[in-house]
Amino acid sequence: MTVDAVEEPFRTQLTVRLRDGHTLLGVGLPTPCTFTSSNGVDILWMGPDEFLVLAEPGRQAELEAALTPDCDAVVDVSAQRNVYRLSGSPDPRANCPNDVALKRRESAAEVLAHGCSIDLKVLPPGSCVQTILARTGIVLMVREDGFTVLVRQSFSDYFKAWLADASLEYVP
Structure with a gap:
């Protein structure tokens, strides 16, 4: 048995606060302790009204602009x-x-x-x-x-x- 570990550098990571809603970026919201994937993004459940959006590198501005109108807060945490x-x-x-x-x-x-x-x-x-x-x-x-x-x-x-x-x- 071997295990491969590959770093995925510079991934886009956005913390999103959303009290009301059922989708982000056209992707259904995950239930507690799950994530959903579609349209090139992963959406992770982080808390009752907190989600983490993961995407390929360089999509911060595009996704932040798309998320901001529908969300309570959007913060770029890609360097975190x-x-x-x-x-x-x-x-x-x-x-x-x-x-x-x-x-x-x-x-x-x-x-x-x-x-x-x-x-x-x-x-x-x-x-x-x-x-x-x-x-x-x-x-x-x-x-x-x-x-x-x-x-x-x-x-x-x-x-x-x-x-x-x-x-x-x-x-x-």
């Missing part, structure tokens, strides 16, 4: 967190089921379990939680084939060092 995508590769010698995406996610969950108290193997894709990973506050998104981890920029070097250490036992 670094974004990492984690996915695993199952051991080819293991007797794996045919569901490759699930096995990829389980491999990454095994590494994250070294520092996270949440049972990541039971969270379905589309889940989004704020938790502690190795004494660092993170936002964790569960995807079909792995995880997206948002970590504060000031903890990014620590997170990468911790991840390398937690992965050592899986290096052949």
Whole structure:
């Protein structure tokens, strides 16, 4: 088993406050502890009237202009967190089921379990939680084939060092 960690630099990140509404940017709002994806954006539930909009780099001005008329507040927090995508590769010698995406996610969950108290193997894709990973506050998104981890920029070097250490036992 191996785990791939890829940094996704300069992602657009907007914190949105919305008391009344059912959609943002044409995407349905997520329920608690989930995220929704469509039209090139992910919308994460962060609290009862707070959402985080993630998109590819350079879309801050465009999305902020589109969101401002309908929202109570829109704040660009793109420089606040670094974004990492984690996915695993199952051991080819293991007797794996045919569901490759699930096995990829389980491999990454095994590494994250070294520092996270949440049972990541039971969270379905589309889940989004704020938790502690190795004494660092993170936002964790569960995807079909792995995880997206948002970590504060000031903890990014620590997170990468911790991840390398937690992965050592899986290096052949």
